[in-house]
Amino acid sequence: GAVVSQHPSRVICKSGTSVKIECRSLDFQATTMFWYRQFPKQSLMLMATSNEGSKATYEQGVEKDKFLINHASLTLSTLTVTSAHPEDSSFYICSANSGQGPLSGANVLTFGAGSRLTVL
Amino acid sequence: AQSVAQPEDQVNVAEGNPLTVKCTYSVSGNPYLFWYVQYPNRGLQFLLKYITGDNLVKGSYGFEAEFNKSQTSFHLKKPSALVSDSALYFCAVPLGDSWGKFQFGAGTQVVVTP
Numbered sequence: 437g438a439v440v441s442q443h444p445s446r447v448i449c450k451s452g453t454s455v456k457i458e459c460r461s462l463d464f465q466a467t468t469m470f471w472y473r474q475f476p477k478q479s480l481m482l483m484a485t486s487n488e489g490s491k492a493t494y495e496q497g498v499e500k501d502k503f504l505i506n507h508a509s510l511t512l513s514t515l516t517v518t519s520a521h522p523e524d525s526s527f528y529i530c531s532a533n534s535g536q537g538p539l540s541g542a543n544v545l546t547f548g549a550g551s552r553l554t555v556l
Numbered sequence: 557a558q559s560v561a562q563p564e565d566q567v568n569v570a571e572g573n574p575l576t577v578k579c580t581y582s583v584s585g586n587p588y589l590f591w592y593v594q595y596p597n598r599g600l601q602f603l604l605k606y607i608t609g610d611n612l613v614k615g616s617y618g619f620e621a622e623f624n625k626s627q628t629s630f631h632l633k634k635p636s637a638l639v640s641d642s643a644l645y646f647c648a649v650p651l652g653d654s655w656g657k658f659q660f661g662a663g664t665q666v667v668v669t670p
Contacts, residue, residue, distance in 0.1 A: 442599070470656045479646065479660045480600075529599050533656040545656050547592075547599035 438464050438534035442548035449520055450556055457515045457551045459486075459530030465510035466532035471503075474527040474550075486513040486530075520555045527552050558583045560630075560647045562661035570669055575637040577664045579630045579647030589630040590648040590658070591621055600646065606630060617641070637668045 439462040449455050459469055467488045472480040484505055485493040492505035502524075504516040513532075517524050529550040560581045569575050581587055588607055592600040604615025611623045621632045632645060647661040 440599075445597075468656055477663075477665075479662045480658075482651075482657055482659075485657065527597075531600075531656060545602070545658065547601070549599045550597065552597065 438532070438546040440530060440532050440546045440548040442530055442551050444551060445549060446552045446554075448554045448556065451521050452519055454516055454518045455520055455553060457517075457528055457530075457553075459513045459515070459532070459548055461511045461532045461534075461546075464532075464534050466513075466534070467510060469507060469513040469530055469532045470545075471505065471513075471515050472529045472531065474529060476527075480529060488513075517553065520553070522555045525553055525555045558649045558651055558659050560589070560649050560659060560661040562645075562647055562664045564664050565662070566665040566667060568667045568669065569637050571639050572636050575632075575634040575641065575666065575668070577632040577645050577647075577666060579632065579661060580628050581630060581647075581649060582628065583649055587623075587630075588650050589621075589623065590650075591615065591619070591630075591632050592646045592648060592660075593617075594644040594646065594663075596643075603632070603645075637666075639668045639670055642666055642668045 441460045443458045469486040471483045473483050474480045482495050483498045486505045486507040488507045494500045507513040527550050531545050531547045590605045591603040594600050603619050604613050606613050606623045614620045619634050623630050645664050648658040651657040
């Protein structure tokens, strides 16, 4: 089945530094990937849609200059948290559409295992 | 606007007892409804979905969900809960035409005690 890999799974950084999180589709090509953010014991909030070869689409209230998204290939999207601050500490989860529509027997969306960012 | 609601923050059940996790929906047009499960520090795993057809949908790990149009509900059920079912469960609905953008419910923590 479709697999999405995220790296790193955990990262701790100092305030003011930038952190890059990678999201890879391992056995399928994904022209579109999605980045979610999850605070402790809360639901997932969609941050942005990553589009291969073009600019990402950000949800309302998400700072595009703070959360840089690059989708340079059909299997890789990266999220860079720039000048990270403690309030950016969160669990970031990416997902990718394997291309099969909901009427097929397959799952529509595959999620990565997530990346926990802690900013000191 | 498409949305789902999970009225319970937490559900406690003894192992072997039936488990129900509630979800109600508000969608325009035909509802496409999903259930995902999240284990600690992990991403989401797909359990099941309702697209069309039978109101009772069977999914992974012995879970099933019943689509009820009159009550706008899509409750997740398992006849006999296991301790390993303890996790965070999310009901979700796709946003717009994109099959990757989801609106998730607030999540329900399921605690199964031995």
